[in-house]
Amino acid sequence: MKKHNFSAGPSILAPEVFEKASQALLDFEGTGLSVAEISHRSPAFLRVIQRAQALVLEIAGLDNSYEVLFLQGGASMQFLMVPYNLLETKAAYIDTGTWANKAQKEAALFGKAEVVASSKAEGYKFIPKGVTVSGDFDYLHITTNNTIYGTEFHTLPQTTVPLVADMSSDIFSRPLDYSQFGLIYAGSQKNLGASGSTVVIVKKDLLGKVSRKIPSMLDYQLHIKSESLYNTPSTFAIYVNLLVLEWLQAQGGLHAMEQHNRAKANLLYGEIDRNPLLVGYANKEDRSLMNVVFNLTDESTKERLDTLCKEANISGIQGHRSVGGYRASIYNALPLESVQVLVEVLKEFERTA
Missing domain, CATH: 3.40.640.10 (Type I PLP-dependent aspartate aminotransferase-like (Major domain))
Structure with missing residues (x-):
């Protein structure tokens, strides 16, 4: 799968x-x-x-x-x-x-x-x-x-x-x-x-x-x-x-790649900012298009989100040990579909809270 x-x-x-x-x-x-x-x-x-x-x-x-x-x-x-x-x-x-x-x-x-x-x-x-x-x-x-x-x-x-x-x-x-x-x-x-x-x-x-x-x-x-x-x-x-x-x-060079990367980043940051169970780490004006870092508002819910991610075949999302939380790296080759799957998981995380 x-x-x-x-x-x-x-x-x-x-x-x-x-x-x-x-x-x-x-x-x-x-x-x-x-x-x-x-x-x-x-x-x-x-x-x-x-x-x-x-x-x-x-x-x-x-x-x-x-x-x-x-x-x-x-x-x-x-x-x-x-x-x-x-x-x-x-x-x-x-x-x-x-x-x-x-x-x-x-x-x-x-x-x-x-x-x-x-x-x-x-x-x-x-x-x-x-x-x-x-x-x-x-x-x-x-x-x-x-x-x-x-x-x-x-x-x-x-x-x-x-x-x-x-x-x-x-x-x-x-x-x-x-x-x-x-x-x-x-x-x-x-x-x-x-x-x-x-x-x-x-x-x-x-x-x-x-x-x-x-x-x-x-x-x-x-x-x-x-x-x-x-x-x-x-x-x-x-x-x-x-x-x-x-x-x-x-793929169309750097201009096409930027459009692709901004679409992924906007979708994921939009859900992080909307979802009351999540909080972005970096200041909004300096957010990366490549590495989306966020934390939970309640760390006791981590196991539930980890389970949802595993069930959706999401891999490599754990944050760096110095920051904790989660990090979604959305480099050039990552398809928009993968970000859509992650966003649906985050919505389900909220719905089942």
């Missing part, structure tokens, strides 16, 4: 992606070999990674002044790689959640990493407003969407220094002027594919300016020179990246 997968990640992929990926695991493009066993330097795989890199730039509307890398280590490795490559004197960080906080702490190992705004004291329920960063900062780092607390930047901060963004949980969920960013990184396992690869989009002229020596595996310039093949990449994960990017284009 169909599961409605609201997992925060690794998360849902489109059925078409699963089908093509499973076929390629058995026989990749008629080669008689699995995509998991072909050489990463073979012409067949080079076509995969180069096509995926080109699609990232095309979907983002960026030119060849940017480079696309497929790396390993997840977004957490980028907490380290960004300051290694960009932080010479000091950097600015906006602290809007657990992952933003971790990124700042990693950067502080390399130089001054100044928190210029934070919502930590208020439980990360909102995005700080009116932040302007200029002067002698090497870059400003933000986390565009916060999976744990369900907040999202709907307006970017004003800055005259390069803007760096962790977009792991909302990349390609909506149109943005991606040229406003000097560097973007995202773990694949939410909107871009399977776990195992990390996408980095970097403006090439930002690199080569720090005085420190950079270890080979952490050097963006070396990975660019090696075309993401300095070491053996996550070949199957990158192939899934390609399938997801092609699927995204086939």
Whole structure:
């Protein structure tokens, strides 16, 4: 029976992606070999990674002044790689959640990493407003969407220094002027594919300016020179990246995806705000389109709601331990039908109270 997968990640992929990926695991493009066993330097795989890199730039509307890398280590490795490559004197960080906080702490190992705004004291329920960063900062780092607390930047901060963004949980969920960013990184396992690869989009002229020596595996310039093949990449994960990017284009691109995601979010937030047994966690003006976080007004009713969700084949909806309650992750590939099922469960939860 169909599961409605609201997992925060690794998360849902489109059925078409699963089908093509499973076929390629058995026989990749008629080669008689699995995509998991072909050489990463073979012409067949080079076509995969180069096509995926080109699609990232095309979907983002960026030119060849940017480079696309497929790396390993997840977004957490980028907490380290960004300051290694960009932080010479000091950097600015906006602290809007657990992952933003971790990124700042990693950067502080390399130089001054100044928190210029934070919502930590208020439980990360909102995005700080009116932040302007200029002067002698090497870059400003933000986390565009916060999976744990369900907040999202709907307006970017004003800055005259390069803007760096962790977009792991909302990349390609909506149109943005991606040229406003000097560097973007995202773990694949939410909107871009399977776990195992990390996408980095970097403006090439930002690199080569720090005085420190950079270890080979952490050097963006070396990975660019090696075309993401300095070491053996996550070949199957990158192939899934390609399938997801092609699927995204086939859906109509970022404008169509935004309409799809807003329809899901509006439906679910509407029920949360209407239902007297539920309360949303994040401030309304900063709510995420990707992660809908809510709590119960009476925690003693949790077992009943959990039972209703299980009966409806709803999976992955439990909230993060730091917030409690529930979190419905409604990434690109989640169909509206799944949100409709969840909304009906929440209505039934109220009716049977």
